[in-house]
Amino acid sequence: MSVKLGPAGVPLSCKGRTIVEGMDDIISLGLETMEVQTVRMVAPQHFEQYWQAGVLANKTDFEMNIHGPYYSELLGGKVQRGRSLAKIESTLQAARTINARHITLHAGHYGDFGRGHAANQQVANVFAGVVDRVHAIWHDDEDEFPVFPWIKDGTPSKIGVETSGRQELWGSLEEVLEVVNHVEGTVPVLNIAHIHARGHGQMRTSEDYGELFDMVRESIGTKEFYCHFSGVEHRTGNAMHYTQIKKSDLNFEPLAEFIVEDGGWLDITLISDSPLLEHDAMYMMQNIEKSRHKQLERKAREDRRRALSLQTGKSEDELRAKESQIAAARGATTAPKTKPAAPSAEAEPAPAEETTKPAKKAKKTTKASKKKTKDEAKDDDNVFDFDEDDDDLF
Numbered sequence: 001m002s003v004k005l006g007p008a009g010v011p012l013s014c015k016g017r018t019i020v021e022g023m024d025d026i027i028s029l030g031l032e033t034m035e036v037q038t039v040r041m042v043a044p045q046h047f048e049q050y051w052q053a054g055v056l057a058n059k060t061d062f063e064m065n066i067h068g069p070y071y072s073e074l075l076g077g078k079v080q081r082g083r084s085l086a087k088i089e090s091t092l093q094a095a096r097t098i099n100a101r102h103i104t105l106h107a108g109h110y111g112d113f114g115r116g117h118a119a120n121q122q123v124a125n126v127f128a129g130v131v132d133r134v135h136a137i138w139h140d141d142e143d144e145f146p147v148f149p150w151i152k153d154g155t156p157s158k159i160g161v162e163t164s165g166r167q168e169l170w171g172s173l174e175e176v177l178e179v180v181n182h183v184e185g186t187v188p189v190l191n192i193a194h195i196h197a198r199g200h201g202q203m204r205t206s207e208d209y210g211e212l213f214d215m216v217r218e219s220i221g222t223k224e225f226y227c228h229f230s231g232v233e234h235r236t237g238n239a240m241h242y243t244q245i246k247k248s249d250l251n252f253e254p255l256a257e258f259i260v261e262d263g264g265w266l267d268i269t270l271i272s273d274s275p276l277l278e279h280d281a282m283y284m285m286q287n288i289e290k291s292r293h294k295q296l297e298r299k300a301r302e303d304r305r306r307a308l309s310l311q312t313g314k315s316e317d318e319l320r321a322k323e324s325q326i327a328a329a330r331g332a333t334t335a336p337k338t339k340p341a342a343p344s345a346e347a348e349p350a351p352a353e354e355t356t357k358p359a360k361k362a363k364k365t366t367k368a369s370k371k372k373t374k375d376e377a378k379d380d381d382n383v384f385d386f387d388e389d390d391d392d393l394f
Helices: 019-028 044-060 078-098 117-138 149-153 173-182 192-198 206-220 253-262 278-312 316-334 352-380
Strands: 002-007 033-037 063-067 100-105 158-162 186-191 224-229 231-235 238-243 267-272
Touching (some): 002 278, 019 033, 019 044, 033 100, 033 267, 044 063, 044 078, 063 078, 078 100, 078 117, 100 117, 117 173, 158 173, 173 186, 173 206, 186 192, 186 206, 192 231, 192 238, 206 253
Parallel strands (some): 002 033, 002 267, 033 063, 063 100, 100 158, 158 186, 186 224
Antiparallel strands (some): 231 238
16 A cells, blocks of 8 residues: 655645745655646746756656646537636646656536536547647657656656546536547546545545545546545535544545555555645644554454464453453543432531631631632732634644
8 A cells, every 4th residue: 555645736834835945845744746736827937937847856756747727628629628628738747847647637617518428528529639649749759858868768758538526517427437448548636625525515425535536446446545644624516625634524434444444455545625724734744654653553452352363262252342341441530439429308407606717707607718819819810811713723
């Protein structure tokens, strides 16, 4: 099992805001990948950064990826499709420069096609042309590329077809898998937040993730997965916007549990699309480690129970039942003690002389408590109120 985590873009904590400095910060955090964002355009002045990033990625085996333009119209008219392909061409050139492993692209609105085989066929034809263009860029024998050793020695970037999060956009999971199945050189980009939103909140348990990954594996026969993850606010089957993971009904713990318990066959890259970027990428990494620790603890208990079974001759079920009884007994002893019952009416009343004196004393303490309350009120004016419900970044 291989799991790589990283943010979608330069980390928020990066002071320099350049791709190379962002890579340095990501590596120092213990993360292993990032996705460069070219969601609107690729400016020529960015290519010096891209080249430096490509050299660093090649030397350190850091996985670079890139995201193409969001506003594609591959199902639009000739003019709209041509404009979108021009933006994609710039992304392909940048991907070659940074040695990107995956290029994530969108198809856009259904347009006049609507849902169905005709739309899928049109998207497949466009992506087949994009794959041919990638191979032409990487295998251009006229250029020597002395500063790009990964061009000659490596393999072309894979074209990722991303699932969409809105009903009016092409890119349901079934549509993506159909296109990827027919176009060699493409891979599905599983945006979990989009799948969750489009499915009206369907990703709830580790079993849901098991069904998802099994479906993809059976459809296209792959063990390598490229995924996006973040919290999401959704309504009526449409993603509204990304949120931090803790603020969403899309929890990461079930996915972490699936990866550790049943995902030994996976080779997965997880990109954090959250507004918190690297913070939520670290949060995902921590949850995967917690799941691993739980798995190790459970295996240790099972090994100890097996050894005791061999020594005592008792079955493992009997030992397990005994452990449950001991745990229940411990819980009972550590439970808070109940307050003693109030004295009954039949109990003898205390002498009148003894009850009158404490009453006077109580009056004095009441005055003292009033004084104390005034002093506390003064102190309260100098105290800042903190909201205990505020979430931490992690």
